[in-house]
Amino acid sequence: MLEKLNQAMEYIEGRLGQRIEAAELARIAMTSEYHFRRMFSALAGMPLSEYVRRRRLTLAGAEVLHGERTLLEVAVRHGYSSGEAFARAFRAMHGVGPGEARRAGAVLRSQPRMSFRLVVEGSSSMEYRIVTKDEFRVVGRRARVPLVHEGANPAIAEFVRGIDKETVARIAALSDQQPEGIVQVSDNLAESRAEGTELDYYHAVVTGADAPDDLDVLVVAAGTWAVFENSGPFPEALQYLWRDVFTQWFPSSPYRSRPGPEILRVRVSEDGAQGDAELWIPVEPTTA
Template sequence: MLERMNEAMEHIEAHLGEHIEAAELARIAMTSEYHLRRMFSALAGVPLAEYIRRRRMTLAGAEVLGAPDRTLLEVAVRYGYDTGEGFARAFRAVHGIGPGEARRTRAALRSQQRLTFRLVVEGSTDMRYKLVDKEEFRVVGKRARVPLIHEGPNPAIAEFIRGIGKETLEHIAALSDQDPAGLVGVSDQLDPSRAEGTELDYYHGVVTSAEPPEDLDALTVPAGTWAVFENEGEFPQALQYLWRDVFTQWFPSNPYASRPGPEILRVRVSGDGKRAEAELWIPVERSEQPTG
């Protein structure tokens, strides 16, 4: 898998002056576009589209400063921009300064280094997982649109849950009739970039086959295979590290890819609120090719 990801990175480098389709990168990596975007953001810590933009502007910046014989419009066209205005906006977004001013003042610019993925063998992570085939089910509970937070507590989710009310939570919990049992947090409709601050649908509810009451929100989830991961540790860091480890360690080492669908997290927090046991459900499918 990592070898194929590196082939996709080579394709990016060879076509920075052109429009780069994520679908073509997914074909090179022999996976789905959906899985490619998720794998890339987990491994690289930056969305795929943002990485491509930073690489373009890194090379463009070198020409803005080091090739004074080329006009700024020529540099813009060289890196796929039809107008100087669009190029200037992208340049400023990466470097914090416009290309004209950068050339005039010889300003310091930012450089996005080329990414190469390598397997780091640590031997310290023992991931517990199982594969579960589930028929169609529903998530029933309360829904809110919240921002994605990668590190630390998510204040929007915490505030949302506090506002639900004890009686409503008990009403929701009583509808649970299958695994994962009890109240769960469900993330759906995530932005493909998975960039921090982008929004998602968050459900605080249960997994059930029951018809949803009119006063509750519902999400129908098609039948499919799920990879179920377990861990325990400091709350909430261990939960966020679990998601990271799934995409940076488990997927590259196993013949599965993520597929579109919600992520389900079942958490049991200790009495002092410092530790938690977690169960993370990720929708998966067999990869077309074995990992390597």
């Protein structure tokens, strides 16, 4: 998988002055476009579109300083249809406009070319199982919240505090299948998964039962799930679990992610310092 990802990175480098389609990169990597975007964001720490933009503007910055081409020629060479669009993008990355950079010999920012490699640390192992589920419902309370990569999510914490105990008890009573009990469900995330982008968060249960009219419902199609378990400091270890699934497990597994909600079942210690987690990720075989 990593070899194919690096072939896609080579393709990006060869077409920085042209339109780059994520679908073509996914074809080179021999995976789905959805999984390619997810994998890239997890491994690179930024969305695909942001990496391409930074690489273009890094090369454009060097040409601006070199001074052989006009600013419009540099803009067109790096995929910008107008000098104005190029100037805005250039300033957003480098902090100065291209004309100012050429006159003043400014210090510019650089995005290094990326390649991926697997680092085997051997200090921990990941426990997982593959589960096939029929269609089910996620039933509970829903809120639109920003994505937070590390530390507590204040918006989620405030939302959960606002659900009264009687409603929580009614929701919990609907649980009738794995994962059992109250779960945290993330759905409808932005493709980039960038910090601050929004998602649908459900404080809910997984059930086959009909839902009361006053509760929110998400119908989930039948499919295959990879289920991971870990324990550690709360919430950091649980958030790192998401990262490790995409940066360590997927590159060496015969599965790829598919569209669908991600389900997290957490049990926190009485002092709130430790947590046991069970993370359900929708997957499909890479040969599918």
